[in-house]
Amino acid sequence: MMYQFSFRYLSRKFTNPIITNHGVWEIRESIIIRLIDAENNIGWGEIAPISWFGSETLEQALDFCHQLPETISQEIILGISDKLPACQFAFESAFSGNTETNFNLTYSGLLSAGKAGLNQWGSLWEQGYKTFKWKIGVDDINPELGIFDLLISSLPTSAKLRLDANGGLTYQEAELWLTKCDQFLDKIEFIEQPLAVDKFTQMQELSNLYLTKIALDESIANFTQLEYCFQQGWRGIFVIKPGIFGSPSRLREFCQKYQIDVVCSSVFETEIGRQAALQLASELSLNHRAVGFGVNHFFPPQASNWLETLWKTS
Ligand SMILES: O=C(O)CCC(=O)c1ccccc1C(=O)O
Numbered sequence: 001m002m003y004q005f006s007f008r009y010l011s012r013k014f015t016n017p018i019i020t021n022h023g024v025w026e027i028r029e030s031i032i033i034r035l036i037d038a039e040n041n042i043g044w045g046e047i048a049p050i051s052w053f054g055s056e057t058l059e060q061a062l063d064f065c066h067q068l069p070e071t072i073s074q075e076i077i078l079g080i081s082d083k084l085p086a087c088q089f090a091f092e093s094a095f096s097g098n099t100e101t102n103f104n105l106t107y108s109g110l111l112s113a114g115k116a117g118l119n120q121w122g123s124l125w126e127q128g129y130k131t132f133k134w135k136i137g138v139d140d141i142n143p144e145l146g147i148f149d150l151l152i153s154s155l156p157t158s159a160k161l162r163l164d165a166n167g168g169l170t171y172q173e174a175e176l177w178l179t180k181c182d183q184f185l186d187k188i189e190f191i192e193q194p195l196a197v198d199k200f201t202q203m204q205e206l207s208n209l210y211l212t213k214i215a216l217d218e219s220i221a222n223f224t225q226l227e228y229c230f231q232q233g234w235r236g237i238f239v240i241k242p243g244i245f246g247s248p249s250r251l252r253e254f255c256q257k258y259q260i261d262v263v264c265s266s267v268f269e270t271e272i273g274r275q276a277a278l279q280l281a282s283e284l285s286l287n288h289r290a291v292g293f294g295v296n297h298f299f300p301p302q303a304s305n306w307l308e309t310l311w312k313t314s
């Protein structure tokens with residue numbers, strides 16, 4: 001099978017910059033790809049790398065697209081290097097051929113870091129969100145623990161909260177957070193990536209010492225890392241970002257074989273990457289945990305004809 005290939009660069013501004021332990025993220029850049037087969041069927045894909053998470057950079061993805069010929073084969077797609085996981089995802093999912101849009105999923109709403117998160121969950125709750133995620137490890141631990149107290153006591157009893165440290169805590173800070181969370185077991189779903197990627201053994205230790213569940217995220221950003229952590233005996237939660245993880249078929253195979261406890265999450269993609277990622281999420285979310293695909297992160301919202309408009313520009 002041969003495809004005509006074209007691509008466009010896209011950049012969008014976050015309504016509220018995303019603040020994590022890695023710094024401030026204001027603009028989401030990505031690449032939309034289009035593949036057309038011999039019968040004129042069109043497949044769309046999105047390359048949305050996050051290099052600080054371990055994927056390729058946007059520049060590397062652009063270089064890859066620029067060096068491809070205008071007509072590409074299935075072999076080229078299946079042969080994309082593991083060093084370009086966001087590209088693997090985009091090209092492989094462009095022709096996954098699924099048009100389902102009504103996934104049987106529940107969604108987690110992302111709150112801003114710091115005090116700003118305190119007055120955001122209410123409107124999300126009214127929209128039906130029951131699970132929220134709040135970034136920690138952004139400010140000093142004491143003020144953050146103070147804001148946490150306010151947040152956890154204001155949330156309704158049936159709400160669930162996830163804390164995401166993006167690998168930014170020390171071992172001692174993680175112990176303080178886990179001690180705190182163990183007092184709210186009914187409301188805390190898990191702590192995500194408390195320690196840096198090179199602190200796997202310590203995270204395993206923490207998961208044995210505390211009742212609050214721990215989820216790995218940065219530690220399992222791609223297939224090699226996922227296999228490593230699984231082989232080392234990780235049986236906690238696995239946060240998977242399909243958009244940067246790599247080949248969707250290889251991911252599907254692994255999850256089905258080992259039945260791991262998965263939480264799928266967004267990489268702030270457009271509806272193109274989102275559709276493909278949610279399709280995977282609906283297949284992989286065995287425990288039906290809420291997926292981290294909140295909405296309305298961008299301003300202005302995309303017009304309904306944005307793709308058409310994007311392809312008119314060059
Ligand atoms: O998982 C979610 O709920 C939202 C997505 C999210 O938090 C995220 C999005 C882009 C990059 C990193 C992360 C993260 O989980 O750390």
Ligand SMILES: [Mg+2]
Pocket residue numbers: 164166192193217218239
């Ligand atoms: Mg995370």
